[in-house]
Amino acid sequence: MRAVRALGALVVLAALLIGVPYLLATLGNPGHLLQVDWLRALTSAGDSRLVLALLSVIGWLAWLVVAVTVVFEFVAVASRQRIRLRLPGTGWFRPAIAALVLAAVASPGIASADDAAPPPVVDLGTPVPTRHAEAENAPSAETRTRTYTVEAGDELWSVAERELGDGVRWREIVELNPGIDDSLRIEAGQRLRLPVDEAAVASAGTADSVVVVQRDDSLWQIAERTLGDGERWPQIYELNRDQIADPDQIDVGWVLRLPDPPAMTSLTPTEAERLALPTPELVPQTPPETQQARPEPDDSAREAEQTPAPESTPLPVHTEAAAVPTLPTSAPVSPPPETVDPERATAESSVDESGPDLSALLGPMGALLAAGVVAGVATRRRTQLLARALGRRSIPVTEQTTRFWGALASHSDSADDPSPREQPTSVVLGWDAEEVPVAIDLEAERATVFHGPAAGAAVSSLVTSLSSAPWSEGVQLVLVDGADWADALDDPRIGSVDGSATGLAELSRTCSQRRVEMRSSTLEQLRADHDLASVWSPIVFVFTQSLTPTDLDAVGDALSLGAVGVSVVAQCTDPPHLQAASISIDEESAQWGASRFTPQLVTAPARRGLIELFRTAGSVETERAPWWRDTDDLPPNVLPLPRVEANAEEHPMPEPPSQPEYPTLLLLGEVELLATAGTRPTRAVSQCMEYCAWLLSNPGATPTVMVSELLVAETTRRSNMSRLRTWLGDADDGAPFLPDAYSGRIKLDERVTSDWERFEAMLAGGVNMASSAALRAALRMVRGEPLGSLAFQWHWAQSLRSDMVAMIVDAACVLADRAIEHSDTDMALWAVGRGRLASPESDLLSVREIHALAVAGRRPQLERAIVVLNRSIRAAGRDLDPELARRVQYAIHLSSNTERETAD
Numbered sequence: 010m011r012a013v014r015a016l017g018a019l020v021v022l023a024a025l026l027i028g029v030p031y032l033l034a035t036l037g038n039p040g041h042l043l044q045v046d047w048l049r050a051l052t053s054a055g056d057s058r059l060v061l062a063l064l065s066v067i068g069w070l071a072w073l074v075v076a077v078t079v080v081f082e083f084v085a086v087a088s089r090q091r092i093r094l095r096l097p098g099t100g101w102f103r104p105a106i107a108a109l110v111l112a113a114v115a116s117p118g119i120a121s122a123d124d125a126a127p128p129p130v131v132d133l134g135t136p137v138p139t140r141h142a143e144a145e146n147a148p149s150a151e152t153r154t155r156t157y158t159v160e161a162g163d164e165l166w167s168v169a170e171r172e173l174g175d176g177v178r179w180r181e182i183v184e185l186n187p188g189i190d191d192s193l194r195i196e197a198g199q200r201l202r203l204p205v206d207e208a209a210v211a212s213a214g215t216a217d218s219v220v221v222v223q224r225d226d227s228l229w230q231i232a233e234r235t236l237g238d239g240e241r242w243p244q245i246y247e248l249n250r251d252q253i254a255d256p257d258q259i260d261v262g263w264v265l266r267l268p269d270p271p272a273m274t275s276l277t278p279t280e281a282e283r284l285a286l287p288t289p290e291l292v293p294q295t296p297p298e299t300q301q302a303r304p305e306p307d308d309s310a311r312e313a314e315q316t317p318a319p320e321s322t323p324l325p326v327h328t329e330a331a332a333v334p335t336l337p338t339s340a341p342v343s344p345p346p347e348t349v350d351p352e353r354a355t356a357e358s359s360v361d362e363s364g365p366d367l368s369a370l371l372g373p374m375g376a377l378l379a380a381g382v383v384a385g386v387a388t389r390r391r392t393q394l395l396a397r398a399l400g401r402r403s404i405p406v407t408e409q410t411t412r413f414w415g416a417l418a419s420h421s422d423s424a425d426d427p428s429p430r431e432q433p434t435s436v437v438l439g440w441d442a443e444e445v446p447v448a449i450d451l452e453a454e455r456a457t458v459f460h461g462p463a464a465g466a467a468v469s470s471l472v473t474s475l476s477s478a479p480w481s482e483g484v485q486l487v488l489v490d491g492a493d494w495a496d497a498l499d500d501p502r503i504g505s506v507d508g509s510a511t512g513l514a515e516l517s518r519t520c521s522q523r524r525v526e527m528r529s530s531t532l533e534q535l536r537a538d539h540d541l542a543s544v545w546s547p548i549v550f551v552f553t554q555s556l557t558p559t560d561l562d563a564v565g566d567a568l569s570l571g572a573v574g575v576s577v578v579a580q581c582t583d584p585p586h587l588q589a590a591s592i593s594i595d596e597e598s599a600q601w602g603a604s605r606f607t608p609q610l611v612t613a614p615a616r617r618g619l620i621e622l623f624r625t626a627g628s629v630e631t632e633r634a635p636w637w638r639d640t641d642d643l644p645p646n647v648l649p650l651p652r653v654e655a656n657a658e659e660h661p662m663p664e665p666p667s668q669p670e671y672p673t674l675l676l677l678g679e680v681e682l683l684a685t686a687g688t689r690p691t692r693a694v695s696q697c698m699e700y701c702a703w704l705l706s707n708p709g710a711t712p713t714v715m716v717s718e719l720l721v722a723e724t725t726r727r728s729n730m731s732r733l734r735t736w737l738g739d740a741d742d743g744a745p746f747l748p749d750a751y752s753g754r755i756k757l758d759e760r761v762t763s764d765w766e767r768f769e770a771m772l773a774g775g776v777n778m779a780s781s782a783a784l785r786a787a788l789r790m791v792r793g794e795p796l797g798s799l800a801f802q803w804h805w806a807q808s809l810r811s812d813m814v815a816m817i818v819d820a821a822c823v824l825a826d827r828a829i830e831h832s833d834t835d836m837a838l839w840a841v842g843r844g845r846l847a848s849p850e851s852d853l854l855s856v857r858e859i860h861a862l863a864v865a866g867r868r869p870q871l872e873r874a875i876v877v878l879n880r881s882i883r884a885a886g887r888d889l890d891p892e893l894a895r896r897v898q899y900a901i902h903l904s905s906n907t908e909r910e911t912a913d
Contacts, residue, residue, distance in 0.1 A: 014112050015113055017112075018108075018109045018112035018113040019113045022079065022109055022110070022113055025072075026076055026079065029072050030069075030072055033065055033068050033072065036065070037061060037062065037064065037065020037066075037068065038058065038065065039066050039069065075102075075106070077096060078102075078103055079109075079110065083110055085107075085166070086111065086166065108193045108194060154185060154203060154204055155221055155223060155262075156200055156201070156202060156203070157172055157200070157201045157202075157261075158198065158199070158201075159196060159201060160197055161197040163195060164195070165183070165195060166179050168182065168195070168201070169181070169182055172261055173204070181204050182202075182204075185202040185203070185204060186201050186202055205221055205264070219264050219265060219267060220235050220265050221263070221264055221265075222259050222264075222265060226259065228245055228253075229242045232244070235267055236267070240409070241268070242256070242614075243256075243614070248265070248266045248267070249263075254462060255465075255613065256612075371417065373596070373607070373612075374610070374611060375437060375440075375446075375609045376420050376421055377437070378437070378474055378609065379417045379418075379421040380421035381474070381477035381478050381479070382417055382473065382619065382622075383418050383801075385476075385623075386417075386622055386623065387801055389623070389626040390403075390626045390807070390811070393626065393628065393629070394815065395848075395850060395852055395885070395887070396629060396887065397815060397853075398890065399822055399853055400776075400819060401632065401633060401637075401815075402632060402633075402635075402815045403628075403630075404625070406808050407621075409618075410622055411804075411808065412717075412718070412720075413621075414622055414804060414807065415718075415720050415804030415805055416720060418802075419720045432450045433480055433481050433484050434450055434451040434452040434481065434547050434576060435450050435481075436448065436449060436451065436470075436481075437609055438592070438599065440606055441604065441605075441606045447601070447604060447606045449590060449601075451471075451547075451578060452547050452549075452576045454590040455576055455589070456564060456579070456587065456588070456589035456590065457471075457576070457589060457590040457592065458561070458581055458585040458587075458589045458591055459581075459594050460580065460583060460593055461595050462595045463596050463599075463608060463610055464580035465553070466610035466611055466616075467580075467594050467599075467610055468551060468552075468553060468578060468580050469610075469611035469616045470608075470610050471578055472486070472488065472491070473611050475549060476494075476500065476503060483546045483547070484502070484547045484549060485502045485504075485546055485547065485548045485549070486504070486548075486549055487504050487505070487506065487515065487548065488503065488551050488553060489505070489507075489551065489552045489553060490505075490507060490508065490509070490553045490554045491505050491551065492507065494553075494620065496624070497623040497624040497627070499623075499627045509552060512552060513560060513564065515550075516563075516575070516577065517566070517567040519548060520573055521567075521570065523545075523570075523574060524570040524571065524573050532573065546574070547575075547576065548574060549576050549577070549578060550575065550576070550577045551577075555580050555582055556580070558581075561579070561581065561585050561586065561587050562587070564579065565588070577589075594608050634776075634819065636772060636776050636819065637777055637819065638776075670684060671758075671761060671762070672684050672685050672686070672760070672761045672762075673762055673763060673764065674762070674763040675792070676763050676765045676795055676796060677764050677765060677790055677791045677792055677793070677795055677813070677817070677847070678792025678793035678795070678846070679798065680698050680797055680799050681698075682697075682698050682701060682736070685737050685738055685746075687734075687736045687737055687739075688735060688736065688738075690733075690735070690736055693728070693729050695802070696729045697733040697736055699719070699799070699803055700715075700719075700726075700733050701733060701737075701757070702803070702806065703715065703718070703719060703805065703806075704747075704755060704757050705762070706806075706809060708756050709754045709755070709756050711753055711755070715755065720804065733747060737761065740758065744758060745758070746760070746761050764790050767790065768787050768816070768817075771783050771787045772784070772816070772820060776816065776820050776823055779820075781824060781827055784820050784823060784840075785824065785840075787820055788817070788820055788824065788840060788843040788844070789843070791817055791843050791844075791847055792846065793846050793847070794847055794848070794849075795810050795813035796810050813847070814847050817843075817846075817847040818844050818847065818848050818854060820844070821844025821845075821854060821857075822840075822853050822857060824840040825837040825840040825841055825844075825854075825857040826857065828840065828861070829860055829861055829864055834864050837857065837861035837864075838858065838861050838862075840857075841854045841858045841861065850881050850885075852878070852882070852889060852890065853893070855878045855881070856893045856896050858874050859871060859874050859878070859896075859897055859900045860899075860903075862874060862900075863900035863901070863903045863904040866904070871900070871904055875897065875901070
């Protein structure tokens, strides 16, 4: 059948290329057009020979178009679609020509393939678990297939070349898809079965350890689908570095190796999704005599002795495959959750003694750069909190962003004090063999060009440094194709343009304009004038996409105007040919001239994390606070309790005891742990209090989740948990305040509480619905800024602290407004003062202080409060909310009227 089809295609092509011109040459006479008297022909009746000559010319032209199209299709087939030539206007018949050419060319190959024995199939057991919605098995058990959806413009050759790596393999697609008709045409939306590369699967590993990349897949999606946790994508990336150059770019059909699935423990799938760090790999079981000899910190040796010995039994592993595989009997396993405490089982698990591995989250980012980012985010978060309206709260930070923020903060703890920089455009490229920073002055070099596999990550590192380093505050940045960076940073000194051509034009215009304005002055002379220094501040153009040699020529032309305070950072594929600081860079090493060093990089995942972190911390969006209630929130048959006004008779709230009966963690100020029944530890006191706070916020959590969210090593966690257990001690009934986690869940005794929990309980019905007595009692518990000096060391608690500050300020504002309404200015000022313990610069509190002073007629204090507020908002570079500004204006008029009435 195929031979007949090929022969028919050859006959049709011969008729088109040979038969048609023969007929045109025999029947037509185009030469007659040269003998026609055109004036007579146009003014008299038509001549049949003239009409025939015109038709033959049209026929020759049409044949020429068809012949050229056939030649182009033969060229495409011969070059395996690397050369694809198209005549305009031939799209309507070109697929038919392509089908004829493919059928004619394929005939010898098809004949031999039919007669030959089928190639051997590599036996991998079960089919490759693609675990994709579109993955399916072929009708034959020996053939593994995946599904491809045809797109507009696709042809069998192009699909085979793009998806299978060779256009000649289009015949395999035909064999797997009997529905393809003799024309070999495929339509957009059609679903085709494509073969899976058995050789790649065999070289990658067993069927249970590989996955085939499907359309629209990403490493995150593959990790989430196959491993149960999207944040384990770095493990897949590391296992497949031989074929993945950029984790953001993976191709359909790739066969990727997968890490071993984690063993089943008491951790539920929902909790496993929350993990940020890779699950520790299983290690060979240690002999009992080795376990006894192993030293353990504090009393963990005693805890290990209480752990039952594990049995060597097969352990089921939770996967998405239809069959559930089991580990060999020699593999190490953990006892069931009901017989072992994961917190205390030190002999059966492998742990990292040095601390959490942050490389998967941050990559090769320096501690000093991380510290600059953390400081910038903290400032933006503080400004975000000050701009919040009453009864609103900032949008909570996502769990993934919080984890990345915590990794940055943890990494920044090891940063040394920044050394003085001579120039604002100085940035750290990396570190030499002696761990000495290798820095570059971008303005002095004029042009800095990175080339190599990690060029993009190096450029991202420079952008992060220039936007976060305190010594670079005066530098202006122009990000070319970096709108996402500029939008997230939201800094007036950082702009963006789209497209390299636009960026090069802007670069040329800026250099030319500065050169003209400089006249005969030098850059140093202009910057020495304090009135001109800001105008002539450094400008750095950063090209985030690779530039071509022609683009680099344009860069060289722009910079040839001399030192005008403009410098360029770019990346390209090959070493640049223009005069520039040429830096060859990859993931492990870099070279600049004769210097070799380890580079500082911001990888693609870290870049996404930074953008999301800056965007979240700088967002002005808010949502209604959960502690704010409106009448509409209540069911129709429920009425709100009557609000007791500030100056009305009311039953006072009971005062909290000066010394609580049970362990109480104080969070509304400097952190303290009171009323413990045990001995205070001699070290790691703040970590113990942090663990206590985390357990109060996450009751019933597992040790694995605790390690992940606190970013600590398992050994460190166990040691500090032991200290906290000893510090809390036991109650009078003998029950420990921190029970043993034999169920795999860690939970404090219900009698252990915090002042924050008591604060929330007092105002549980809504801050604006609470009685004034409840508001006063709650505000009396505030001793300072929540979490005190530990505020920015507890990385996981940033959203919690933000809610604490916001709720305290709202409670103070509500009480102050009630007091002002009834002219109880002393109560109003007291409420403002309590709120300022938590948020000293809150605009909401400052405006209420001004209003209260106006009502009290304290003109001097009123004027001083207005001056302080103006200075605060100007120093922060922000605007006062219009509603608050109107309230200040009303207070000023009220004070003036009161003063006139007193004078009269």
